[in-house]
Amino acid sequence: MERPIPKVVGVVDESGTVVCAYRKDENKDGSWRAVPRKMTVSNYAKALLDVFLPAGYPHSVTLDYKPYQIYDSLQAFSSTIAGMLSNRAVLQGIGVGSAGSSATGAVLLSVLQDATGRVSTILFAHRFGQAIEPECKFYRFAADLFNDTALLLDVLTPTLPTYPKIVALCAAGILRSLCGVSAGAAKASLSAHFAKNGNIAELNAKDSSQETVITLMGMLAGSLFVRVVEGRQAVWCWMFILVGTHLWTNYQAVRSVQMRTLNRQRAGIVVNEYRQTGTILRPDQVARSELILLWKAPAICFCQKFPQQMQLTTSDLDCFRNKHYFITTLGMSPEKNIILGEGASPRDALRAYMEALADGDDKLDEDQFWKALSSAGWDLDAGAVETGSAMRLVMD
Secondary structure, three states, rough: OOOOOEEEEEEOOOOEEEEEEEEEEOOOOOOOEEOOOOOOOOHHHHHHOOOOOOOOOOOOEOOOOHHHHHHHHHHHHHHHHHHHHHHHHHHOOOOOOOOOOOOOHHHHHHHHHHHHHHHHHHHHHHHHHHHHHHHHHHHHHHHHHHHHHEEEEEHHHOOOOOOOOOHHHHHHHHHHHHHHHHHHHHHHHHHHHOOOOOOHHHHHHHHHHHHHHHHHHHHHHHHHHHOHHHHHHHHHHHHHHHHHHHHHHEEEEEEEOOOEEHHHHHHHHHHHHHHHOHHHHHHOOOOOOOHOOOOOOOEEEEEEOOOOOOOOOOOHHHHHHHHOOEEEEEOOOOEEEEEEEOOHHHHHHHHHHHHHHHOOOOHHOOOHHHHHHHHHHEEEOOOOOOOOOOOEEEOO
């Protein structure tokens, strides 16, 4: 059947919005004539928003991108204002405007603060670097806990004697360094989650644009705050309000994220629900039950330190050959230890952790269970349960 000739031809952008239309001119030579686009208030608003949103929004990002960015913008606004109040307190603490203050002393204090912060950055990245991606929601929120604690220490400095003041300023520098590592690494993981079309770089660039605008607005509002808010009680009152708002909005932002990787907590939620009801929860359902800070991990770990003597049964070794892992206890500890073999994949690590959670439930070994997990939207090939060094046992 012959297809009808269209009367109108349109050009759309990545989001499906018509940017140009052509209509066939029946009275002349059959050419296509551009139809003038009628600009409305919504068209102008969209053109403005496109400057700050990823190309193809909302189709180029996940559904949880919008609520996360709304709360993330609100928390950045309150944090900027609180930061200006704390900066003024630091300047007062080091004696800016005082006849007895020393510029050299202020520089040396700044160097000491920066040096302790850099050393703590190295140590923190070495100790917790591998756990940030699997637990990115926890570390994203922890970053703001570090930052807000540093802000409160800054506000405290004008009332402290010299040596406690130095300790407080150095502690604030360390906390800001930890915030930088946690927030930067967690943001990279969240960006990879939000980007659907491999547009991570552009998504991060637009996120920087959003943050720049929000920060400028916060600086304008903060300029009024530092002029109006004077006195110790007023400063502390507003700091608690701003810090509380900052933490609440950041918590809501993190809670809105629906990660598709199964880390230890999410795997536990999925396994418990499946054993009780036979239902596989989707990522959005698990996100509603997921805790950010106060989560007690089960007594299961991936073995990273091996004792002088290790009891291995024949069944352990047979399991190791067939599955690339086995689960055992080491010494007198009741903790379950997962020992992975050479060639074990992230899916093997996830299978081992779920088996340890299920305590020998055979239903988790069925192919139907793993197909249901994949159909529910879970990424089974992401290594999110192993949060330390990937130690492997080799059998010769």
